[in-house]
Amino acid sequence: MRSDDEKPSLRHIALVGNPNAGKTTVFNALTGLRQKVGNYPGVTVEKKEGRILFPNGTEATLLDLPGTYSLAAASPDEQVATDVLLGREPHTTVPDLVVCVVDASNLERGLYLVSQLIDRHLPLIVALNMTDVAAQQGIVISTSVLERELGVTAVPMVARKEQGIAELKEAILGTRTATGKARRWQLPEPVARECDELVGLLQNRHRLADAEAFHEAMALLTADSALIERNDRFAPELLQHVRKDHEKLDFLGFNRSSVFFVSRSEWIKNVCAQAVTRTFFPGMSLSDRIDRVVTHRVWGFVIFLGIMAVLFQAIFSWAAVPMAWIKDAFDSLGGVIAGVVPPGDLQDLLIRGGLAGVAAVVTFLPQILFLFLFLGFLEDSGYMARAAFIMDRLMGKVGLHGKSFIPLLSSFACAIPGIMATRTIDNPKDRLATMLVAPLMSCSARLPVYALLIAAFIPAGKILGIFSFAGMTLLSMYLLGLVAALGMAWLFKKTFLRGTPPSFLMELPPYKLPSLKSVCLQMWERAASFLKRAGTIILGASIILWFLASYPKLDHATPAEQLNHSFAGRAGHLIEPVIKPLGFDWKIGIGLVSSLLQREVFVSTMGTIYNIENASGGNGGSISLRQQMSQDRDPATGLPSFTLLTAICVMVYYVLAMQCLSTVAVMRRETNGWKWPLFQIGYMTALAYIVTFIVYRAGLWLGVGG
């Protein structure tokens, strides 16, 4: 133990709390932009760290732990929180101080976690958040009474309005929370006696620390299964002693599975009774009124579909303006390069190799930002949990529960956070099924592919005068992914992942105005990682592709002949027989192969290829890629090589195929082996091939091919 006068220069502080208690808002308010997001080694649980700057110039690190209701871990997510707090996580420093965020409007439940932290003798500060929301509901909490009853410092605050942040920092700086405080709640007499006796045995025989011994005693006395789990850990005499205790307590009529919960919650109720004053009881809250409609059996669905339709419409129409700016900026940059670098291979490499590829992908940044903005708002407003609630029935039909819907919805942004979000699912089979189908949901990397093809080939026009064909085609692609995901989940749950139907149990947080700051921070993180990829992998891939598509050089050849003759052209021709049944030519083949690692590379590939092919006039940047693609003709037949049907087939293929190295890596790490990621690649590629083939044949039959 460190004494106060020899405080280390950098203290480690951990932030815990119930989900929806406003933990992230407190984290953002304390750290500002000084954040770093990473992973705990071995698991995909996100590790978020930041730095607190104190008014006196000193600093401390702040670790944001996953939200949890208790220290009795059920999901991988909560396991991490518990492990860090108890010093079991090998790569993370044991926190010097724990700040527990408690929702003031739900003190009773927050104190459950607080009392467990006190039991563990952790140095603690309670951040009593959202006191404004509590006040609106007639709940007034006396901080001094709370501090007296808990024996720890409590700071009332409204993190969203940055109220109480300075006080919280002061409390952290001058923390006087001594460790070694006694447990505050009492067990009924016979149980307390047996428990104390067992704690003594565990301390003497197994050298367990006081807090650990109490925790173990509680687990051993509660469930018979705990005895079996700890068979190897404790001496046989001790386990025999526990069995006798079980008999004794059962004989006395105690419900061992609930007595600890009940005793703890009685104490909590008593604390609340002393610290909380109810000035009035509000009638039906606004949240309840909204829920009447939003979670309605029929209207809930209608509203959900409406929100999705607006989302996809917005991605197309609102994002068009900033997209044009970005394209113009790249074009003028190309012009500048053309002015400085003399014509030749170097200029060609810079403009048609690097710049064209990167520009083709970066142009879609506004659409990706819009997607994250919408998803961020849905999550932050509390709507996401309602979507899970109304989707529970539908998910139940395919053998999953509503909770699996949130990872799937997050996969609209990216399958990686989607797969990471499955860690809230306790049942391993359900979790695996959700992870296997999550990449079928159309992620933001597919958006550039869809957007390019839709803009080039889907006719202008509107349905009912409001929704454009373009927006609705995009929506259909997303729906196709959703249907495929649900269908495959059903198949998996019927076959090798068969199990009992899962239970739906989930908190529905009150609706609130989303915090623009949180949403923007998240958008910024995503945009930064997207741009980083564009600047590294995509730039590299574009340059390699430019080389492969430009060499070996043919003398006096048209650009089309040159491409045909190049390495890339030959590779495309090589795989053409395989993809011909899908209506794809060798140029699309180059795109498919080059985007095996990352989907959006398809767009930069098309950008590079078409720029090379049409190099005859000007600097190539003046005609847009979509125009070039729609005007491209097969030299042999004179027919367009890209038709509406081809565009649809390419999109369908991209909806279903697993073309993402990062997802494979996350799956490997998450499932601890290659079996499931390889299975995932196999089934998704097969599914993509078969469905695209069917769509192509059906299209030809219907005469869409043209």
Place this chain on the structure above:
Amino acid sequence: MTQPHSTLVDAPLGMRVRIRQLRHAHPEMSARLRELGFCEDAVVRCILRGNGNMICEIQNSRIGLDNNLARTIVVSTGE
């Protein structure tokens, strides 16, 4: 009038009922329920029924749970 002891799934909309017992086959599930406030002696109110699931008010928060789970929660209407 409902019987003095029935399960949460039969609790009339809007009425406060008291939890008497959790009898889920898996103790972990009962523990989970207790952590969220569905503890013996707690008062709960069903405020909405969905498709095969329901929303309850407990400890000033809203919890969504499915009917199968609600059937494992024994409640009484008498105080």
